[in-house]
Amino acid sequence: xxxxxxxxxxxxxxxxWGMDLxxxxxxxxxxxxxxxxxxxxxxxxxxGSRSEHKETTxxxxxxGFKKAMEGALEIHAGYPGNKKDLAGKTGPAATWRTPELIxxxxxxxxxxxxDGTRGGCVHCHQAHDGEVWSVRGxxxxxxxxxxxxxxxxxxxxLSLDPKERATAASVASGSxxxxxxxxxxxxxxxxxxxxxxxxxxxxxxxxxxxxxSSVKAELDRGGQKATATLSVAAGWRQKxxxxxxxxxxGMRHRLLGLEPLQTLSDDEKKDxxxxxxxxxxxxxxxxxxxxxxxxxxxxxxxPGDVIVDVDGKKGFVTEGDLLGYLVKKxxxxxADLTVLRDKKAQKIQLTLP
Amino acid sequence: xKIGLALGSFLAATALVGQDKEALxxxxxxxxxxxxxxxxxxxxxxxxxxxxxxxxLVVFR
Numbered sequence: 001x002x003x004x005x006x007x008x009x010x011x012x013x014x015x016x017w018g019m020d021l022x023x024x025x026x027x028x029x030x031x032x033x034x035x036x037x038x039x040x041x042x043x044x045x046x047x048g049s050r051s052e053h054k055e056t057t058x059x060x061x062x063x064g065f066k067k068a069m070e071g072a073l074e075i076h077a078g079y080p081g082n083k084k085d086l087a088g089k090t091g092p093a094a095t096w097r098t099p100e101l102i103x104x105x106x107x108x109x110x111x112x113x114x115d116g117t118r119g120g121c122v123h124c125h126q127a128h129d130g131e132v133w134s135v136r137g138x139x140x141x142x143x144x145x146x147x148x149x150x151x152x153x154x155x156x157x158l159s160l161d162p163k164e165r166a167t168a169a170s171v172a173s174g175s176x177x178x179x180x181x182x183x184x185x186x187x188x189x190x191x192x193x194x195x196x197x198x199x200x201x202x203x204x205x206x207x208x209x210x211x212x213s214s215v216k217a218e219l220d221r222g223g224q225k226a227t228a229t230l231s232v233a234a235g236w237r238q239k240x241x242x243x244x245x246x247x248x249x250g251m252r253h254r255l256l257g258l259e260p261l262q263t264l265s266d267d268e269k270k271d272x273x274x275x276x277x278x279x280x281x282x283x284x285x286x287x288x289x290x291x292x293x294x295x296x297x298x299x300x301x302x303p304g305d306v307i308v309d310v311d312g313k314k315g316f317v318t319e320g321d322l323l324g325y326l327v328k329k330x331x332x333x334x335a336d337l338t339v340l341r342d343k344k345a346q347k348i349q350l351t352l353p
Numbered sequence: 354x355k356i357g358l359a360l361g362s363f364l365a366a367t368a369l370v371g372q373d374k375e376a377l378x379x380x381x382x383x384x385x386x387x388x389x390x391x392x393x394x395x396x397x398x399x400x401x402x403x404x405x406x407x408x409x410l411v412v413f414r
Contacts, residue, residue: 008410011391011398020395024413032414039402039409069410076408114393124413 001062004069008036015114016122021094027150027203028124029245031056034065036072036197043089044075045197046204049162051152053244059152059199063163071165071197088194089201091208095131102130104137125246132247133254136331136353144211147324148237150203155239156230158182166196176236180214181228183221190218211236243320250293251323254353255335257298259285261319264306272306273343279314281307281322283339297350302341309338326352 013019016028026033026046033048047068049059075082096102099122105111114121132146153160157175161167166188171177188196191205192215209215215230242248243260252258264272264280274280283305287294307322308314316322326335329352337348391398395411402409 005410007407009391009398009402009405009407010389011395011409011411012393013395013411013413014393019413024411026413032412034413035409035411037402037409037411039399041399044408072408072410 001066004066004073007073008069009039014121016099016124016127017111017113018098018100019122019124019127021097021099021127023090025091025094027200028128029247030124033124033200034068036068036075038076038079041090042079042083042086044072044079044086045089045195046200047198049150049152049199049203050244051154052241057162059162061162064161064165064198067165068197071195075195075197082195085190085193085195088192088208089204096134099124099127099130102127102134104130104134128245129247129250132327133250136327139331141330142328144235144237144328145207147327148240148242150200150207151237151240153177153199153202153206153230155236156206156232158230160199160202162199166198166202176231176233177228180217180230181226182217182219182230185222186226186228187220188217189220192216206230206232238321238324241318241320243318243323248320248323251327252319253287253291253294253298255295255323255326256301256350257287257295258283258301259287261307261322263318272340274306274308274340278308279310279316281316281319283307295350295353297348300348301339305339305341305346307337307339308345311336 023041024035027048027050030048030050033046035046036044038044045068047065050056051059099105100111105126110119111122112120128149132142135142135146156177157172158168158177159170161169164187168182168184168186170184171182188202190196191202194201194205196202205215209232211232211234213232215232217228217230219226219228252260261281262284264274264282266276269276269278269280272280283301283303285303286298286301310316310322310325316325329335331353333352335350335352337350339346339348391401398409398411
């Protein structure tokens with residue numbers, strides 16, 4: 001790897017302070033993320049992916065990283081002849097140019113240049129969190145793209161091999177990927193005309209895909225060229241589980257005033273007196289005192305309560321389903337919850353910030 | 354080897370360009386290493402990439 005690294009000018013950024021959000025748009029909740037670029041700020045590609053909290057190496061590997069570096073060098077060798085293909089790798093202008101300009105973050109104690117301590121710098125994930133709560137603070141609607149960012153292609157049935165350069169390890173039967181013509185072993189060469197180096201590059205294209213659109217892929221299938229499409233239906237991102245993301249902490253506290261909720265198993269539902277088909281999210285606990293931004297209405301819950309209905313809806317199977325629904329409701333609106341406490345129904349109304 | 358460890362050793366092994374980053378480097382417990390890394394200064398990276406005609410690899414960590 002050292003030989004490959006020497007072919008790049010290597011830069012490490014340890015803080016969000018001053019980060020150019022017009023240029024550096026990436027999944028800010030990763031532990032680390034990489035951009036391959038030209039000196040003129042043209043982006044060649046991204047590396048770094050994550051789909052859950054525990055298995056951080058499930059979506060990345062040294063082999064995959066090396067192959068992405070090799071791909072970036074190929075793009076560099078073809079530059080600027082290929083510049084037009086790379087235009088889509090830079091996103092639209094950000095609402096706030098740097099993290100410290102995001103209204104929700106202003107005045108927080110760690111919103112300052114890095115001093116070398118963990119608490120002494122702007123964390124990248126705070127930009128995402130700050131954006132969502134600033135949008136709510138401005139009484140604007142929160143979008144699916146903000147709640148469920150950088151979707152993994154596996155949501156569409158396309159599982160990529162982390163040891164390769166965006167190569168299909170498997171294609172789920174009946175999925176959008178299978179219907180669009182993908183086959184196991186296909187390497188994605190381009191997506192929407194953009195050269196693809198990694199899973200992160202695929203996520204970038206999907207992140208920016210409009211609901212209801214069809215994403216066009218150019219493939220290498222055993223040395224032969226092939227094409228396929230990925231159709232993204234309205235609401236498709238909502239199938240993703242975002243509760244591994246730091247942003248879910250604030251949602252739990254601010255929207256519900258609670259700690260993580262547990263989906264009950266069928267046996268647990270039976271014990272709690274909930275029909276098998278109904279929603280059943282158990283309150284595990286209330287936030288500790290040091291959590292200052294919690295919804296005061298959360299004090300109406302008790303550990304062990306089972307949420308079985310929200311605004312007359314019973315379709316929230318997971319905590320993510322419920323948080324995603326609540327964060328998209330207008331700021332200042334009410335949420336009416338029914339909980340079972342000792343098998344008796346109780347009504348709790350929350351005002352959403 | 355897990356990628357976290359492998360990348361960690363690269364990232365922890367960061368040589369600084371510029372005089373004003375020593376305190377931060379010390380605080381982060383980064384060690385001296387192979388390969389010159391530009392530390393917390395993307396603009397210096399652009400300049401070096403232009404001069405050397407190399408592509409850039411920018412790590413946010």
